[in-house]
Amino acid sequence: MNKLPFILLFFLFPYSAYAGKVAPNVVIVLNESARADSFGCYGSENKTPVLDAIAAKGVYFRFVWSSMDSKTSEQMLRSGHYPFRTEVKTDSFKSLGYHSSTIEQAIKGEAKPPFLAIHILKGSSVKALDNFVEPLAKLKDTLLIISSLTGSGESNSAVSVPMVISGPPVLNPGRECWDLINITDFSPTLAEIVGRDIDRKHDGKSFLPSLQDSDDPFQKRNWIYTQSGGSWMIRDWENVLYSDGNFTRISEDNLSTEKVKKTDKIAPHRKERLEMLVNRLRDKS
């Protein structure tokens, strides 16, 4: 039995998934705002054939949190940190060794690989986004991440965004992923893909295991956090805790929430756990 290479691979994988491989090109396109379920692949009536096709050969995520305002979201994305860490202003993508590129260069094939192109599309039209990514979907050996800076609506719905990803690291394509993702997680993910260490104080966590359909919860998040100005929110799979003390239950569609009443049957201590997690997070700052 030729098991040795397999075993070696197994041990190396989590630490540097792409060690020895050529790092893929990366294109990140973000709408300024889009409701988390507004793509066709999420069951929406919007016609988004390109996004759906990307989802079909990639992964679409159900639980992704950005921030309430697009400026804070972009800051979280770039820095890989939560907003309360005011001292951190660096661009965490810089140290990853990518050649930065524009979308146009990427499409024309003028960018030097491996390149990283991040583009923010003004507006909130899903149709426009779908059209915009059409040429990108044809790029080869490219990790394509399509998401949004903000959601739309109130509270949980305002910070929940869609996210569709296709490209080289994705295994078992065509699935919906229920793992919890923060917008701070992009740069740690790329860092893991290229095998680089990143700042230890980073608030993000690589979601490469989610792209590769890992079943191990220890490689993934079990809560996500967001903030805008002085108000914050933290959630796990079922509940959201707000800075004003509100504690809600997330409905089946993941976007609407209802306040947990004393008579509701929910697992005990869920609120306490989220409280402790957020205290711990903010104490460290």
Add this chain to the structure above:
Amino acid sequence: MKCLLTILILFVSVASRAEDLPGFLTEYCVRCHGPEKQKADRRFDGVENKITTVDQAEHFQEILDQLNLAEMPPEDEDQPSPKELAEVIVFLTASLKVAREQAQTSGGQITLRRLNRVEYLNTVRDLFSMWMADFDPTTTFPKDDSVEGFDNVGSGLVTSDYLLQNYLEAAGKVADKAIRPGPKPEMINMRSEGDEIQGKDHGNRRDFTRIFIKDRQPLGITQLLKRRIREDGEYVIRVKARAWNRKSRYKDEDLRYNSDEAMRMSISIESKSLGKTSHRIVKEFEVPDGEPTEFEHRLWLESGFAFQVHWANGPNGSTKRIMRKVLPKYTDDAIYPLRNPKQMYAGSGPELQVYSIEIEGPFYDEWPLPGFSRYFPDPPEKPDTTYLDASMRRLAQRTFRSPVDDETIAPYLELTRQYFEGNGDFWAAAKYGVRALLTSPNFLYHVEADEEPRSLNAWELASRLSYFLWSSMPDDELFACAADSSLLKPEVLRQQAERMLSDKRSDSFVENFAGQWLQLRKLGEMPPDPANHKAYFEDNLEDAMKKETLLFFSKLLEQNGSILSFIDSDYTFLNKALARHYGIPHPGNDFQKVSLPAAGPRGGLLGHGSILTLTSNGVETQPVVRGVWILENLLGTPPNPPPPDIDPLEPDTRGVTTMRELMEKHRENATCYECHRKIDPLGLGMENFDHVGSWRDRYQKKSLIDSEGEMADGTKFSGVEGIRAYLLDRPEQFTHCLTEKLMVYSLGRRIGFTDRDDIDDIVKAMPAKNYGLRELIQEIVMSKPFQSK
């Protein structure tokens, strides 16, 4: 025994001279068994020289037994000279022989005996070829009383109004199950797969459902759990599963789990209407690591049942415990002792992953079912009274276990016909008829046609044999031997008994005879404290112990092994858990024959955990109970019950005194000591086995166990080995005891002194037959009491 024979031969001529029995008794016995004292409740001052009543005969027999065993007079009393003793023994023996011969023509016992619960159940099973594992119409029957330790003895089997009511209801249930006309029931096929077997969870979609813990997370087909099986029949259950992460980051002790064992999946069935008591594990599979495997099990399911799948050896406890107490040890994000989300655990530890569950059926080897078509062959389109009568006759012959004459059957035919005519529904009438037959005395009682003792006819003999060896009715072959009377020929009888002992149905004999002789049914009445005896409950040692003893008995029966192996043997049957309990290495997991170390204490029944546990009270050993158990079941000399006003010994809760010191109290009172001098040494000799049958050298408070002792007859011995040697020294006494027990069980009545000669003959014949258990049973089948009533 040899000695007695010699004496008999020597003194046969002087038998008539020894008419001075009263004189002998006055000299040596009356001081303790007379007007002043009546030790052991015996008084001999009025005993005459002649036997005139059965009671007197029993007295004579008792005196003779005690003299023969040299147990009386006690050592410290005046002893008769050998000549005197011999004279009295010869006189008693001769008198008893005469009395017995007289009694056999006039005073033998005939007891009316009904089927007990087990016999009822087995008979119904065989009558209609039914699957009875999950159909028990006798659950509400009152418990059968035991007489002489057995629940099939006529005098204990009373019939009450309540029981009759139950017979009526049970017969109705049986009739409904047995009469199944019409087309074959339609097949169903239900399937549940992926992660929807148990309903969606908030997590990534997977094509399996996870089981995290042992037993408490059953998976089933929702549709079936709601709807249940509608038609009795054979079904096929298919489960596709895999063992995942058997060895994981979690320590075994944190999960309370053994990652070295292969994962095992069990299938259980349960009926909603019958409740928890109907729950039963029907199959266990070993699930290999790696790729998912499909498992298949074929089984009979009664209507109302549904099945579920469990992880039989997963982590113990609840998922809640894991989320609260285990997870925080392994990740900072899980907070002790809060209920952390299950998604944080799913996928990280060992899991039994179930991909699909399916059920298909019912299948039938034959339709109509054989138990139905045997009595209702090829029913016509519109069955009439002629067909009804013929069917009822066929049924009656089997149900009554003998040919049925017109006079006997007439009322049943009449009843059924009336019902048919009044109701017009043929099959309802047929069910009505079955009910009538099943509540008939001819069915419920072992047939007793005459008042006078006589030899059994072939039909009666067939039934006696089958209820002895199978606890059920005769089968076709045995009925055939009865029909042509060939069963009355010894060679045919012997050959039939051999055949029946080799048949699977003889399991009933093992279960019922061995279970009652050795009192195995008592096991579990006083279980140990669950807090201190985890292994006892987790490994289900109680069942394992019982199984060890029953397997041991089965093996001897199967191989015609020597009954002396019950006293000492160099092997036993163990599974892994029981071997661990005994401290004996075991190569496999399941029950298998295991050779015992030569010097070990486990050989024979006295080393079986079952016996040692059932003679203890769950907290400590009870030497008195153990001693009595040996006297009763191995030596056949049960002591008298204690006087009713006696205070029990107070247990020493501080553990300062040893058991032996406590028992010394028995010496202080001569009346107590009378019996306890026989009981206590045996019980104390077994003290190295604790209350669940583990070996120990010291008591809990560290005092050393002293298992030296002296038997009532002065023999000194040490420990259980010494007791074994003592018993092996007296093979005829044990043989006698076992023969008597078998006699009681086979005849369903108490043994009288009239049976004594026959038992003695059997005991005498055994050494030449190497004490084979099968031979012993054959001897009993061939004996006169067995073949007469």
